[in-house]
Amino acid sequence: MSLIRILAASAFALIVSAGAAQAQSKQASLELVEPLAEYKIYVAENAAALVEDTEKFVAAIKAGEVEKAKSMFAPTRRHYEKIEPIAELFADLDVSMDSRADDYEKGEADPNFGGFHRIEYVLWEKDTTEGLDDYADKLLADVKDLNNRVSELTFPPEIVAGGAAVLMEEVAATKISGEEDRYSRTDLWDFEANFDGSRKIFELFKPLLDDEAFVAKVESNFADVYEVLADYQTEDGGFVSYEKLTDMDRRVLSAKVNTLAEELSTLRGRLGLG
C-alpha cells in the first residue's frame, strides 16, 4: 500500500491553488485506491455493527422491554448515520429504514411510515412496544439487506469524496432544527455520528491534499463542532436531549456545519474528481 502512495505522491501530485482554484486530475485514480479501500472497510465495519446492534434492539422490542429498547435506539442508529452517504445510495432501503412522519401525507397514521422513526414514535409517544413486531422485523431485514448490498458495492470515488459534504448538508438542511428524532430528542447523537462519518472521509483523503491552509481550516472547524457537542455529552458517552441545545450553540453549530459544507464541497474537485 505505501509503495503505491510513494509512487502516487511523486508522479501524480495534484495542484490546487488557493483563491480561484483550479483542480487538475492526472491519473488521480491511483492515489485514491488506498483511501477508498480504507473507507470501504469503515463502511463494512459499521454495517456489520449495525446488524449486530439492530438484532439486540429488535429482541428487546419483541420482548416488550420498553426502557431497554429506548436506551438502544440512538446507539444503534449511530452506525447508520455514520455511513449515510453510502446507505442513501440504496434509496428503497433508506426510505424503508429512515423516513420521517412528514414524508407521508397521513403522517404517523400512515401504515407505510415504518423504520427507525416508527419504532421511535411508538416507544416514546405511546410508551409501549405494542404493534411493533412487524416493523421491527422489517427493520432487521432491511439492515441485513443493506449489509449485503454494501459488501457487493463498488464505491464510486466521487460519491465517497462527496460524502463528506453530503453529511454536512444533511445536518444543515434537515437536522439542525431537531426534526430528525422528534420523539426521542436524540438528535445530538445523530449529529455526532454524521460529523464522525464526514471527518472519517476527510481524514482518509487529507494526505492527498496540498493546500495546507485549507486542511487547517477544515480541521479547525471540525474541532469546533465537536467542542460544542462536548458540552452536551453525558457520562456514558451519550448526549442530553436536543431541547437542551441553547439558541447560541445551535447558531454556532449551524454556522460551522454550513462552513464545513462549503469547504468540503470542494473536496471532489481538489482530488481531481468531477
Next chain:
Amino acid sequence: MTKDRKDKSARAGFGCPYGSRRDLLFGLAGAGAAIALRPQRGFAKEAEDPKAAEKARGRQVADAPAGSGDTRDSVPFYGEHQAGVVTPRPASGIVASFDVVAQSPEDMERMFRELTDRIAFLTQGGKVPELDPKLPPADSGVLGPVIEPDNLTITLGVGSSLFENRPWLKPYKPKQLQRMPEFPNDALDAARSHGDLSLQFSANLQDTNIHALRDIVKNLPEFLVMRWMQEGDVPVVPPKPDGTTESARNFLGFRDGSANPDSTDAELMEEVVWVGEDDEEPDWAHGGTYQAVRIIRNFVERWDRTPLGEQERIFGRQKNSGAPLDGGTTENDVPDYAADPKGEITPLDAHIRLANPRTPESQENLILRRPFNYSNGVTKSGQLDQGLLFIAYQADLEKGFIAVQNRLNGEPLEEYIKPVGGGFFYVLPGVPSPDSYLGRPLIEAAKKSDTPT
C-alpha cells in the same frame, strides 16, 4: 412641515426614471460623498433628455417604480450614507435577518470587510470568476456570467442583540437601539422577528435580490446564520404624460407613502432620517439611521367585504385619488385638520390623522417609509397570507416609529391588520472609500478603548 408637492414641477420623465448616474447623485443626500464611478453604458440617455436631472431629483422613495428599468443602471455604493434609504425604491425588495456568530472584534471586522466586499461587487456588477468545473461554481448563475447591477442596493443594519451579547461592543450601542417591543395589536412570531443583523435588498427584479442574498449566504457561512427573510414588491406605475408620479398602492388598495417627507431634500433628510451631531448618539454612528421593519399581515378577505366609505374613513383618504377626505384631487393635497377639529370630515381616529396629526409638535415625529407588499401563500384557515413589509427610517426611533405607532394603537384599521414580525435595526454609516468598510468606525471605536466606559 411636510412639503406640499403640488407646486413641484414635473418629476421623473419617461423611460428610465433615473436619468444618468450623475443625475441620480443630485437626488441623493450626502454632500461631499466620494463616489466611485465606473464607465456606464447608460450615459447616452443624458444627452437625449435634458430634463432628466430635474426629474430624477424629484423621485420620491415611495413613488411607484416607473418601469423595470435598465439592468445596467446602478446606484453608487460609496458615500457618507448607505444607499437604499433615500434611494428611489425599485419594484422588488427583500429584508433578510441574520444571527451573527462572530464574537471577537477581529472576527467581527472580518465579517464586515467580507460583507462590504460582496455588497460593493453585487451593487456595481461585473464578471463572475470562472473556476474549474470540478469545483462548485463561485456564483449561483441566476443572473448569468456577468452580473448586471439592476439598481441593486444592499443596506446593512445591526440589531440590539448584536451589542447585548458582546461585552466589548455593548458600550457603543446606539442610544435608542432596542429589541422591538410588542405593541398592543402585535402577534409577533419569534421565527420572523428580531435578529443581530439585517440586510435590505432592493432592485428592479426580484431575481437580482435573490441572487445577491444567495451570494452573501454562500460567502459568509462562518459568520451569518439566516434567521428570517421576507420578499416583497410594489406595482410598477409609469408616470403620467405630464410627468407626475404617485405612491405605489398596498394590498388594501390604498397608496402607501403619501405625505412621506421629501426624500430628495437633503437638508430635510439630515434632520428627519440621518443621525448626525445634533442627535445624542456615539460618534461612530453619525451618517447612519434607525430602521424599523414590520411584517404586517392584512386580512384582505375581510377588508374587501368592507364598504368603500368605511375603508376611506378608516384611512382618512379617498381610495382612488388618494386625496384627503376634505377635498382635493391628489395624494399631495394636504388635509386641513384645524378646520375639522371634531373629526367630522376626517375622523379623529383615521389612520393618517393619528399617524400624523400635522400639529407643530408632531413635526418631530416624521418618518421615511419605503415599504413593499408581500404575498406568502395561504394560512391554516384557508385565507390569503399577504400584507405589508413595512420599512421606515428615522434619526430618532423613539420620536419616529415608536411615537407614531403609539398614536396608532387602537385605531380602527387594527381590525384588518396584524403585525407578525420584523425588528429594529441601526443602519450603519456609509463607506466613504474603497479602503474602508461597513462598520469600521464602530470596530475602531470599540478596539481603541481598553476599558469600556
